[in-house]
Amino acid sequence: MKHLSAALIPALLFPAIAQAQSVFDLDEIVFSAGLTEQEAARVGVSVDVITEDELAEAGDIPLAEYLATLPGVSVTRNGPPGSNAIVRIRGAGQGLIAVLIDGIAVNDPTGTNGQFAGFGGLTTGALRRVEVLRGSQSAIYGSGAVNGVIAITTVANGTEPEGTMQSFGLEGGSYQTLSTDYGLIQRQGPLTLSFGLTHWQSGGFSAADEDAGNTETDSARTSRLSFGAIYDFSPDITIGANAFFQTAEADFDEFVGLGPADGTPGDETGGDETFGFRLFGEYRGTNWTHKLSGTFLELERRLSSVTVADPNSTPFASVFNGDRRAVQYLATSDAITNTNLSFGLDWQEERGSFTGLTGGTRSISVSGAFGEAIIAVNPNIDIFTSLRHQENSAFGGITTGRLAFSYRASETTTLRGAVANGYRAPALSELYGTFPVGGGQVFTGNANLQPENSVSYELGIDRKLAGEGMLSATLFQLEVDNFIQYQDCTRANVAPFACITGATNANIVGVSRFQGLELSASLPISQSLTVSGAYTYTDARSATNDRIARVPMHDLALALDAELGGNWSNSTTLRRVYDIFDRAPSAFGPGTRGDDYTTVDTTFSYALNDSSEAYLRVENLFDEEYQTINGFGTSDRAFYLGLRSRF
16 A cells, blocks of 8 residues: 555645655656556556565465555455455456466466456465556557556566575464465576465365354465576676466355355365466667567366255366467667657467367467557656557457556646556357356357457546655546446346346447546654555446446555554554445346445564564454355454564
8 A cells, every 4th residue: 555546636635745845756667557667657557566575564465455455456255265356446357457477467268257366365475566557458468458457576577686585474373374485586697586485275264154154164275386587698688587386276165046155065176277487588779679578378277066055056077278378579769869669569379178168179369569659748748659459360450559648747746647448358268168157057158249348547646745655546437348247047137138047148238337536645644653545436337327246336445554662563454345236236126235344454563683573463353244245254353473584
């Protein structure tokens, strides 16, 4: 919550505070907002940067829970950590968000909507940086970046200081939870090496809410290994490679009727293995810099239930295999005064292979050309223009663009805004998949689906305060045409799917809208006390003007960071989520309202020396009873002891 997004209103709301004058810190570099890295105050679009220090201070918690404290980000989870976690940006779900880890696109080619399904078991341990970019970004990232990008970094970037740096973390506590992580960066002359290892496991609690009589615990475990190497052959030539391997396993509860319930203990299990690899090189010429990279992603995902309690369902054992390979060439130049030019070419192919896929194996390839111009109109105004054209083997040509500006009105105030369009091509499962979905229904893909198309708008203002304080706000709107919606007999609301015997997906005629306001602030009260917060108002509605399910209209996060003296410190976070529909209104009823809830988490830390500290973390301090999805359980009050060190 310390790196906050674009802004509009706070300088008007807090005029006395805003009078404190301080220059912008232009040293912070953002890597995800365009084709080249840019200073944070000049990017023109809303982006949050979570640093390695902030990730370490959080303890080894699910990354999704950290993201939920940022403006514009909300999270729902199907049970305990390790279970499926859905991250939304400005109300739009993971199918509309591109996710990259160390430059490798990790959205699942076999996923039900091409989403990244790994947030359930991904923790903050050994992560070095996370950037959250909002708005339609297909002009930069292509298909899938309809409403944002989450870029995660676990390896070094080659700019680290000479020498060896190590980090270590160990944490254990409630629900038989144990996590450990180790990180290493070594730079010696032209060679930079990095290594990261994390392991997390938990006995968990029932995915189906215990208050409904469910007692079976659903355990989970995740292990992750990452490696990176960068070598400078000369001042002009750099090559590098990075890779990761992750395994994850988690129990889940089956659906009986319309909700989750305990089945046979240990009977419902899921897991995945994911391998990613990236090779890249860079040549820095007199006027142009040339970059070439290739990436490869391979995953296997498993779901099984040996027995089922629902008489309308049957046991299942499914294995999904998918891979993605991609190549990109990028050239950049600042030879023209006050202008940075970039252009490039890319190609990728996605393949899926599983029993429920028509034909057994399917693939889609995409080739594209793209360009970007960043023009410094004067020392205070930057204009960003981006354009991409892609040829999709299933859907033909698609062109997307983005126009953004950044205006530094004074040393303390920046105005910025953006308009962009994006698209998401239907995933292989949506087009050609066939598999059981419970309740006796079978999902059948819809080969007639068309890509979702989007236009996003945002306008913001940032106000820098003395002592690294910040006030900010953003007005935003996302319009999605051809919105793809899951259809079955219990959720149907669009003809001709008023009631069908199976399930499928369909393009919804008309425009679905996500609009609202993000407010955020960081206010140093004294040298030892800082208050920060983020509030998001989101009005998310389908083309029929119905509320979109599981998008909170109001989402508030407040944090208090205090140095207590005597080597003690405390960080406390409060989250308030209210006005949310768990199931949207439909022909079958007015919709099901979700829980309003308030949770408080707190961490007390004690510095053992300059490089190590011990901490006590308490989740759900006041033991709030709530659900983020109706029927699924959440943590009671939980305690965790940890140790972290850097040396």
